[in-house]
Amino acid sequence: MPQIRIALAQVNATVGGLDGNASLVVEWTRKAAESGAHLVVFPEMVLTGYPVEDLAIRSSFARASRAALEDLAVALDSAGLGGVAAFVGYLDHDTAGPRNAASVLHGGRVVATQYKHHLPNYGVFDERRYFKPGDELDVVRINGLEVGLVICEDLWQDGGPIAALGAAGVDLVISPNASPYERKKDDVRLPLVASRAAEAGAPLAYCNLVGGQDELVFDGDSMVVGADGVLLARAPQFVEHLLVMDFSLPGGGSYSSGAVGEFTVERIALSEAVPAYAPLPAPRIFEPLSDEAEVWHALVTGLRDYVRKNGFSSVVLGLSGGIDSAVVAALAIDALGASAVHGVSMPSIYSSDHSRSDAYEMAQRTGLHYSVEPIADMVSVFVSQLSLTGLAEENIQARCRGMTLMALSNQHGHLVLATGNKTELAVGYSTIYGDAVGGFAPIKDVLKTLVWDLARWRNDEAFKRGEQPPIPENSIVKPPSAELRPGQVDTDSLPDYAVLDDVLDDYVEGDRGYDDLIAAGFSPELIDRVVGMVDRAEYKRRQYPPGTKISAKAFGRDRRLPITNAWREG
Ligand SMILES: Nc1ncnc2c1ncn2[C@@H]1O[C@H](COP(=O)(O)OP(=O)(O)OC[C@H]2O[C@@H]([n+]3cccc(C(=O)O)c3)[C@H](O)[C@@H]2O)[C@@H](O)[C@H]1O
Numbered sequence: 357m358p359q360i361r362i363a364l365a366q367v368n369a370t371v372g373g374l375d376g377n378a379s380l381v382v383e384w385t386r387k388a389a390e391s392g393a394h395l396v397v398f399p400e401m402v403l404t405g406y407p408v409e410d411l412a413i414r415s416s417f418a419r420a421s422r423a424a425l426e427d428l429a430v431a432l433d434s435a436g437l438g439g440v441a442a443f444v445g446y447l448d449h450d451t452a453g454p455r456n457a458a459s460v461l462h463g464g465r466v467v468a469t470q471y472k473h474h475l476p477n478y479g480v481f482d483e484r485r486y487f488k489p490g491d492e493l494d495v496v497r498i499n500g501l502e503v504g505l506v507i508c509e510d511l512w513q514d515g516g517p518i519a520a521l522g523a524a525g526v527d528l529v530i531s532p533n534a535s536p537y538e539r540k541k542d543d544v545r546l547p548l549v550a551s552r553a554a555e556a557g558a559p560l561a562y563c564n565l566v567g568g569q570d571e572l573v574f575d576g577d578s579m580v581v582g583a584d585g586v587l588l589a590r591a592p593q594f595v596e597h598l599l600v601m602d603f604s605l606p607g608g609g610s611y612s613s614g615a616v617g618e619f620t621v622e623r624i625a626l627s628e629a630v631p632a633y634a635p636l637p638a639p640r641i642f643e644p645l646s647d648e649a650e651v652w653h654a655l656v657t658g659l660r661d662y663v664r665k666n667g668f669s670s671v672v673l674g675l676s677g678g679i680d681s682a683v684v685a686a687l688a689i690d691a692l693g694a695s696a697v698h699g700v701s702m703p704s705i706y707s708s709d710h711s712r713s714d715a716y717e718m719a720q721r722t723g724l725h726y727s728v729e730p731i732a733d734m735v736s737v738f739v740s741q742l743s744l745t746g747l748a749e750e751n752i753q754a755r756c757r758g759m760t761l762m763a764l765s766n767q768h769g770h771l772v773l774a775t776g777n778k779t780e781l782a783v784g785y786s787t788i789y790g791d792a793v794g795g796f797a798p799i800k801d802v803l804k805t806l807v808w809d810l811a812r813w814r815n816d817e818a819f820k821r822g823e824q825p826p827i828p829e830n831s832i833v834k835p836p837s838a839e840l841r842p843g844q845v846d847t848d849s850l851p852d853y854a855v856l857d858d859v860l861d862d863y864v865e866g867d868r869g870y871d872d873l874i875a876a877g878f879s880p881e882l883i884d885r886v887v888g889m890v891d892r893a894e895y896k897r898r899q900y901p902p903g904t905k906i907s908a909k910a911f912g913r914d915r916r917l918p919i920t921n922a923w924r925e926g
Pocket residue numbers: 747751754780784785786787788789790791837838840849895919
């Protein structure tokens with residue numbers, strides 16, 4: 357039976373970094389060659405990074421991407437790697453317009469090129485804004501086996517390329533992907549890939565991107581599934597990884613190019629059957645992470661890549677002794693190391709003793725840089741000069757803190773982290789230009805109840821490993837308070853967080869209207885209150901820093917509502 361050894365290179369590309377991404381492809385093709393692979397698959401648009409957004413419509417970038425692909429084919433050959441067929445995604449541009457493309461590089465040349473057919477245009481995706489769809493399928497013959505290709509969304513839609521490859525009789529399907537992480541998505545991917553393998557009547561090798569890109573984080577989760585839908589191999593999540601796997605497949609078909617349904621199938625022969633060789637042991641099937649572990653890794657990866665890919669090496673945040681800033685600090689330490697994290701306690705006249713002692717304890721537990729910058733004097737100058745009272749006075753405290761953090765950022769080059777969670781963002785419970793300042797907001801897509809769960813999970817993990825849990829117990833158990841006036845607690849202004857998060861789950865993530873919310877059992881008063889707060893806060897969300905998406909509907913590109921909006925539910 358014809359044999360083939362494939363490698364899936366689950367790598368972390370950088371959007372726009374053509375040279376660095378090309379080097380990444382050479383480096384991982386070398387690893388694939390060293391493990392004896394005949395072909396290596398990279399994620400969707402690995403050469404440009406994903407998503408390129410409006411770079412797709414810039415002809416200079418498309419030209420540079422094409423040139424980089426051709427140079428890469430030569431570079432691979434010059435490095436002695438031209439014998440491995442490398443499946444490399446990139447941005448192309450032809451007379452129809454920009455294309456989401458994948459090519460096969462072999463022997464120093466670009467030997468096949470295929471364009472994505474189904475262009476996702478929902479949630480965070482806008483591919484119909486950018487790309488023209490393709491309707492040609494390039495099938496390459498390697499070691500006497502017919503290898504077909506489908507790009508990411510081509511797997512997610514019924515009909516189209518997969519069905520055509522099945523009808524064309526391929527032996528193996530390769531799929532480069534850039535599939536962003538969201539909670540529970542790995543539960544969906546495996547059955548999807550399994551059903552498409554069955555539809556194609558061939559094993560399917562799914563290679564996904566890993567790493568963070570602005571709000572998105574890619575978890576990898578590359579896998580190989582047999583024609584019968586059985587999972588044969590699965591890569592770990594959130595790390596670069598080379599998955600190498602042997603196949604012995606019947607092959608032997610003799611096909612010709614031509615039309616299959618709405619597609620034109622082009623056949624390109626690269627290599628004839630190789631002599632029999634000893635197969636590798638079956639590769640590992642890594643278990644997907646638990647829900648909390650997965651979310652934690654997503655947040656760490658998103659934060660780390662945002663910081664590093666934007667040229668920062670350290671971060672600064674206000675440490676209030678509360679749960680949100682404690683969780684953000686713990687994430688930053690896991691992402692960058694304690695020596696890159698600067699926590700600043702900024703007491704005002706209303707700050708409690710525990711706000712200082714809990715912040716200090718976090719620093720003692722973790723070794724992050726800790727400093728104290730009292731804000732009382734700054735606040736008093738504003739308050740007396742502008743005769744401020746009530747909310748205006750309260751908000752000045754948050755603004756003096758924001759100003760202090762930005763000043764430290766300017767002076768020392770740290771990136772400022774905003775500590776707001778999704779619940780606060782939803783209801784507008786933050787001071788604009790105050791605690792909402794920052795360059796990146798690591799937990800902006802994490803509801804408050806999940807913030808507590810994550811804190812407990814992270815501390816338990818540390819405990820299991822015999823390490824010091826990073827988050828002080830008191831930060832987890834004390835009632836949340838903004839401490840902007842004496843004795844203030846969040847529940848003075850907000851419903852209980854468990855109740856509030858339930859409503860938000862339905863109204864924000866579920867996009868449910870008034871009648872559905874009533875049917876879900878919420879009282880009309882609660883609905884009016886929460887929906888009113890959410891709708892009025894759209895202006896604050898638009899000005900909030902970016903942060904990692906973990907839910908099916910994150911604020912930002914997933915949920916686009918007008919700021920000026922007279923529609924009210926109910
Ligand atoms: N549609 C619109 N488009 C553009 N701007 C708009 C606007 N509506 C109001 N504004 C502007 O926004 C201002 C009001 O917003 P802002 O100044 O933020 O003030 P505001 O939302 O009224 O008050 C801040 C709230 O956040 C709470 N807070 C503050 C700090 C920390 C925490 C915490 O625990 O995390 C909570 C605080 O207790 C209070 O309930 C208006 O004065 C106006 O300038």
